[in-house]
Ligand SMILES: Nc1ncnc2c1ncn2[C@@H]1O[C@H](COP(=O)(O)OP(=O)(O)O)[C@@H](O)[C@H]1O
């Protein structure tokens with residue numbers, strides 16, 4: 369027997385542990401491998417940045433970490449649960465209780481107002497609608513969009529829609545929050561404010577937060593920075609490497 | 613989630629109305645076409661429906677329908693009367709004839725001779741005049757739809773003189789009758805007079821109409837009559853069905869019209885299917901996002917089912933109401949006289965609408981439910 373090249377997930381306080389995670393995509397006839405065996409431990413209580421050039425596999429990696437994209441190989445544990453060993457329904461349920469995400473496509477429901485959109489995870493958990501809405505409104509107030517609660521998504525600016533998506537990701541107080549390039553469409557000032565907000569609301573003792581960004585204006589807010597290059601982690605530290 | 617599902621559906625008013633209209637229109641198309649088809653085919657049984665008092669029709673062995681009959685000798689009447697369980701039996705004559713109207717037109721008509729004493733054989737109700745007029749010599753009663761054919765400008769037929777197979781006849785009443793499949797003009801007269809109007813062979817009695825005694829089932833009576841007389845006997849329901857079957861088997865109309873109905877059905881089903889799958893497709897990303905957030909496939913199916921249920925019921929309801937209004941609106945038109953909506957028809961269109969909504973919903977959702985949720989965020 370050869371030694372397992374990937375060490376078993378530690379029984380430590382890692383919020384997320386990935387071991388040997390790869391992902392292939394079919395591109396026409398060819399198979400392209402986007403991730404080449406990612407081994408990572410993400411700790412709770414830290415704001416972790418995932419940085420890398422476009423096409424390096426950042427979105428793919430965080431999608432796998434938050435349970436919405438299956439790894440081709442490898443294993444992902446989120447707070448001790450081997451999520452891809454769960455049945456489809458169990459995984460859906462796990463996401464509902466534990467994970468919040470903000471992707472670049474918000475996919476808000478156009479025909480319900482902002483507060484109801486933000487309340488969706490709570491409603492899905494079975495909370496009465498009006499109570500869920502109250503909680504969503506409180507979260508929106510924290511995100512400084514308390515005055516937009518009864519607007520439809522189409523009546524909101526891009527930045528406001530993003531905050532509704534953030535409220536939706538956080539409203540049920542998930543233990544893991546992932547966020548894909550939240551500042552990409554924002555000017556420097558707003559970008560920093562959003563990052564600050566995320567830091568305030570999403571980072572806590574028992575919660576983990578991973579943010580994909582390549583916005584060097586906000587690197588100083590991170591507790592930990594991971595660099596992904598061509599599907600491999602090439603840097604792991606509290607600051608960006610010199611050569612970037 | 614139900615609330616969200618309903619809001620997704622009704623949120624975009626324009627699309628919602630489009631969907632409802634599509635389903636309503638299709639339901640109307642399906643229901644209306646099937647209704648007309650069934651009613652038209654049922655006209656094959658109009659001769660039977662027009663004599664509701666006859667429990668049993670007795671005829672020559674080779675006769676098949678009210679219009680396709682072979683006359684029997686008059687002794688058949690006594691034979692039928694002698695069968696136990698027969699409460700009453702009367703002669704009935706049905707034959708074709710030509711009439712010349714006062715303005716010289718020639719028209720093929722059917723002449724029906726009803727029992728002289730009881731007038732059994734006449735339709736239940738009169739549209740104009742009373743059945744008493746048959747006691748006047750030379751008088752005939754015309755059917756109401758026939759009137760509109762023979763007297764196109766709406767003039768009253770009462771008092772019109774006709775030359776019926778070279779004999780004089782005067783119209784003195786209008787019967788409220790179910791029109792025949794061909795809407796041919798029908799003239800009712802007493803049996804004894806009909807024998808004069810319709811020349812021919814010795815045997816001219818087309819049918820014997822019989823009533824069953826209390827407590828005797830018509831089916832049992834037909835058996836008894838057939839065994840004792842050697843004639844063919846059919847209950848009212850059987851003979852009505854014979855008329856319908858004859859139309860189906862012997863004219864191309866059911867086939868041709870059936871194809872039209874089928875096309876209407878397919879078009880209707882396609883409209884429902886297309887509009888609903890477009891709606892689902894519009895919302896596919898939202899459903900995908902819901903699944904990613906943590907809504908199970910079962911709940912998503914439930915959401916789509918409730919959307920289908922709501923829009924389907926509203927659209928279907930409007931479509932059925934539309935059909936009712938259509939039938940009602942045309943009820944005074946002789947072509948549609950007596951049309952009704954058989955209860956099976958709305959059920960068939962309900963099943964068709966429900967099935968197609970389920971099927972297209974399932975088809976449009978299949979991808980969302982199967983693919984990795986990440987796909988909707990790309
Ligand atoms: N669903 C997919 N099908 C095919 N190729 C994909 C798919 N998703 C991602 N890729 C490819 O994987 C690579 C990494 O994509 P992504 O994870 O989105 O990178 P990043 O977020 O770092 O820009 C890209 O080359 C992209 O084209």
Ligand SMILES: [Mg+2]
Nearest residue numbers: 426427428548
């Ligand atoms: Mg990306």
